[in-house]
Amino acid sequence: MDNTRHWPLYEVFVRARGGLDHKHVGSLHAADERMAIEHARDLYTRRQEGVSIWVVPSKAITASDPGETESLFEPARDKIYRHPTFYEIPDEVKTL
Amino acid sequence: MYTQELDVRSADSTPATDPEVLTQRFLARIDAEQKIEPKEWMPARYRSMLIRQISQHAHSEIVGMLPEGNWITRAPTLRRKAILIAKVQDEAGHGAYLYSAAETLGVSRDELIDQLLSGKAKYSSIFNYPTTTWADVGAIGWLVDGAAIMNQIPLCRCSYGPYARAMVRVCREESFHQRQGYDLMLHLARGTPEQKAMAQDALNRWWWPALMMFGPPDANSTHSGESQRWKIKRISNDELRQKFVDFTVPQAKFLGLALPDPLLRWNEAEQRHEFGPIDWDEFEQVLKGNGPCNAERLAARRDAHAAGAWVREAASAHAEKQRLRAARCAA
Numbered sequence: 001m002d003n004t005r006h007w008p009l010y011e012v013f014v015r016a017r018g019g020l021d022h023k024h025v026g027s028l029h030a031a032d033e034r035m036a037i038e039h040a041r042d043l044y045t046r047r048q049e050g051v052s053i054w055v056v057p058s059k060a061i062t063a064s065d066p067g068e069t070e071s072l073f074e075p076a077r078d079k080i081y082r083h084p085t086f087y088e089i090p091d092e093v094k095t096l
Numbered sequence: 097m098y099t100q101e102l103d104v105r106s107a108d109s110t111p112a113t114d115p116e117v118l119t120q121r122f123l124a125r126i127d128a129e130q131k132i133e134p135k136e137w138m139p140a141r142y143r144s145m146l147i148r149q150i151s152q153h154a155h156s157e158i159v160g161m162l163p164e165g166n167w168i169t170r171a172p173t174l175r176r177k178a179i180l181i182a183k184v185q186d187e188a189g190h191g192a193y194l195y196s197a198a199e200t201l202g203v204s205r206d207e208l209i210d211q212l213l214s215g216k217a218k219y220s221s222i223f224n225y226p227t228t229t230w231a232d233v234g235a236i237g238w239l240v241d242g243a244a245i246m247n248q249i250p251l252c253r254c255s256y257g258p259y260a261r262a263m264v265r266v267c268r269e270e271s272f273h274q275r276q277g278y279d280l281m282l283h284l285a286r287g288t289p290e291q292k293a294m295a296q297d298a299l300n301r302w303w304w305p306a307l308m309m310f311g312p313p314d315a316n317s318t319h320s321g322e323s324q325r326w327k328i329k330r331i332s333n334d335e336l337r338q339k340f341v342d343f344t345v346p347q348a349k350f351l352g353l354a355l356p357d358p359l360l361r362w363n364e365a366e367q368r369h370e371f372g373p374i375d376w377d378e379f380e381q382v383l384k385g386n387g388p389c390n391a392e393r394l395a396a397r398r399d400a401h402a403a404g405a406w407v408r409e410a411a412s413a414h415a416e417k418q419r420l421r422a423a424r425c426a427a
Contacts, residue, residue, distance in 0.1 A: 028196065046189065
């Protein structure tokens, strides 16, 4: 029997250079975490795109619902006072 | 202040179930150049059209490894061999990115691979032509990958997010493919008379199939209307083909090679090259499975899949053993 049909899906995150965040780059199938790392190396870092890889089983990720985008993010829209540019500071005042 | 959100909802945010309303919202998002993401509502036709296109694209990358893989063991130098291995490995990677993008639409990679192996799915007809000489490796990189780039660049802006993102990665890597092909042709064209003749022969054989890669003329293209409305396809087959010809003519001239088209000429008034008629009967025949290598390509894929079964099984068994061992240690 070809049991590769049950190989789970992993999401791959790559750190491009030391000091940067890991960033989502795509997904792949693998038999286990170790193979997922090895495949991620071959698939997403063939041209020195990274110095570190995370793999996470896709089913372990909980995502926000696109249908709830507005209720989740809309409330922040009218709170412009949260941004520094909201405040007008006289030119005479320095280093602020 | 947070409770405002509960009672003041804009008309747009009410969850709709009416397909008419959902379609209108979907089209408004397309018009606003917003990307559609996997779990959002989309018309069933949009989904099925994307699955068809992305999976055909993925199959093409995978089958596309075969004509060039044919020359890996016979590359003339170690340098050329390393380049060719890297290119063929990239094609496998492109196939994997694309299968992943297709999977976000709710189809599994296994189903898609079954469709390829059973002969049900299509892939680009170009890969049903044989690679009879080393120069074909150069002609494929230059022309076939060149045409692929021309097709793929507008796809980087297509409306479906995962497909667009996969295309960005593919295009970045594809540029190496085209340049190594041109570099190979340049070396042959500047080589001995025999080498130059070999390059010319490869160009003669790959030119017309490369033009066919852009698909049927706009007048006969069955899927184009909807695809353009939904911003999957942004530029028509004929426009892309024209652009490809205009780009390629001076490149061929620099090589000192002749494009095999007696009707090819510059149209000053329209600022474009005119070119001769494409043999669409040949295209149809290859598409139907009657090309020179259709049977061979499919047989090679089936053999590779069957021959690799033990590796996949061993990897699964190993993973299971490790999992049980870890569970025992934890207990």
